Amino acid sequence: IGPLRRPMSRSLVRMVANRADYITVRDPQSARLLATLGVTRPTIEVTADPAFALAPAAPDIVDALIRQEGLPTDAPLLGVALRPWGSATDAEAAIEAHARLLAELRRQCGLPLVLLPMHHPDDAELAALVHQHPACPHSDVFVVRGEYAPDALLGLVGRMQTMVAMRLHSLIFAVRALVPPFALSYDPKVENLMHGLGLDDSLEHWRGFDPEAVAGRVAGLLAQRETRVARLQAQVADLESRALRNADCALDVFDRRARLRDLLSVAK
Numbered sequence: 001i002g003p004l005r006r007p008m009s010r011s012l013v014r015m016v017a018n019r020a021d022y023i024t025v026r027d028p029q030s031a032r033l034l035a036t037l038g039v040t041r042p043t044i045e046v047t048a049d050p051a052f053a054l055a056p057a058a059p060d061i062v063d064a065l066i067r068q069e070g071l072p073t074d075a076p077l078l079g080v081a082l083r084p085w086g087s088a089t090d091a092e093a094a095i096e097a098h099a100r101l102l103a104e105l106r107r108q109c110g111l112p113l114v115l116l117p118m119h120h121p122d123d124a125e126l127a128a129l130v131h132q133h134p135a136c137p138h139s140d141v142f143v144v145r146g147e148y149a150p151d152a153l154l155g156l157v158g159r160m161q162t163m164v165a166m167r168l169h170s171l172i173f174a175v176r177a178l179v180p181p182f183a184l185s186y187d188p189k190v191e192n193l194m195h196g197l198g199l200d201d202s203l204e205h206w207r208g209f210d211p212e213a214v215a216g217r218v219a220g221l222l223a224q225r226e227t228r229v230a231r232l233q234a235q236v237a238d239l240e241s242r243a244l245r246n247a248d249c250a251l252d253v254f255d256r257r258a259r260l261r262d263l264l265s266v267a268k
Contacts, residue, residue: 001030003188004037014038021253024246027192045249048242049193051172054154062155069144071114078111078218079160079179081118081170084126085186085206095126097211099133101164102141104215109222111161112140118167120147162221164214166206168193176236180228182218184209197235 004010017023017039024047025031031044056062066073082098084091102113115131117123127143130136144156157163157170158177165171166184171193174181181199184206185191194203202221204214221228 001025002033004033010037017042021256022249024249027189027196029188029192045245046242047245047249048239049169049172050243050246051150051169052176052236052239053243054150054173054176056155056158056177057149057151059155061152062159065146065148065152065156066159069142069146071142071144072112072140076111076161077114077159078105078109078222079114079116079157079163079165079170079174080105081116081163081165081167082123082126082130082184083119083166083186084122085166090207094206095129095133096135097209098126098130099135101209101211101214102130102136104211105164105218106137106140108212108215108219111222112142113137114160115141115143116153116156116163116170117144117147118153118170123167161225162218164218166190175232175239178229178232178236180221180225180232182214182221184214198231 001013004013014037017034017037018041020042023034023039023042023044025034025044026047026049028046031046034044071077080102084094086094105113115127117127124145124147131141131143148156154173154177157173157179160174160179162180162182163170163174164182164184165174166186168187168190171181171183171190175197180202181194182202182204183190183194183199184204185194186206191203194200202217204217
């Protein structure tokens with residue numbers, strides 16, 4: 001939930017949310033915002049994003065995807081998931097900054113880079129523009145062209161050594177697959193995710209970042225990869241359980257509604 005900057009938006013959310021039977025949110029900040037807005041009628045429970053319960057595609061499906069996209073199979077890979085954001089002026093500056101970031105990641109990390117669009121066509125168009133920019137390296141930078149199901153994307157993310165990402169769900173997929181993430185934040189939900197996971201040192205704002213400095217931090221992340229993976233491993237079971245809790249809450253609501261209908265039917 002949020003950010004809700006306009007008074008009308010805040011009023012409408014309060015009105016609609018107070019008519020709900022139950023509310024689940026994926027971070028404590030969202031629960032606090034709802035309380036601040038005056039949402040008091042339904043129970044509000046902090047769970048986790050449902051994507052934390054997603055299972056990856058089978059390895060042979062992911063292998064076929066990698067072959068189809070022409071990605072290297074003989075070297076570790078570094079994933080990058082970008083998204084367009086901001087005004088036209090922001091977009092021009094962002095394309096150059098992202099291209100420079102790819103150059104620095106290639107130089108400092110020494111791994112082939114995979115641009116992974118999560119949302120079509122917007123992310124794919126941006127990836128193509130960044131890849132074509134003069135500042136982008138012309139070798140060992142690959143763009144995933146096809147549009148794939150979420151479980152296949154999760155499986156592909158799981159083949160990366162780390163993920164540098166703006167998209168929230170590319171970061172969630174990375175954590176789910178035990179791949180250390182580095183976030184370029186464009187929205188509070190990205191910051192909330194990283195803070196909640198204790199990954200504050202792997203977070204930078206998307207606007208005005210220093211490509212060389214960010215690449216250096218990602219290289220440091222790779223150097224600590226074993227420790228980072230262990231930290232993620234200690235969290236994923238709880239995240240999966242909390243994600244599945246969303247379905248339990250929904251089924252409880254449906255069950256209560258069904259019992260109420262039965263009682264009303266008997267009363268008639």
